[in-house]
Amino acid sequence: MLRALIVCVALLAPLFAAAQTAKADTLESLAPRLAAGSFNDRAAVVEQIAATGDPRAAALLEALLAGDLQALKADGRLARVSDGAA
Structure with a gap:
């Protein structure tokens, strides 16, 4: 049983790591798209950026x-x- 648990963890660990990497790249891949396209x-x-949950998204928006x-x-x-006006 312990062996099966270890095998499961070993197989699932890369999936979680890949998900974290994809989340980290999401804002970087979406932000440049703000400069092109129709309204x-x-x-x-903007909706996709807000949905990322990235803490930097609020400042960007x-x-x-x-x-x-x-x-x-x-x-x-x-x-x-910024124009420097306060």
């Missing part, structure tokens, strides 16, 4: 809502910008 496409991406999120022309990376 409906972007709205769908707040910057988008405030108009402080822009895509860099050189490589399309997202950057948070």
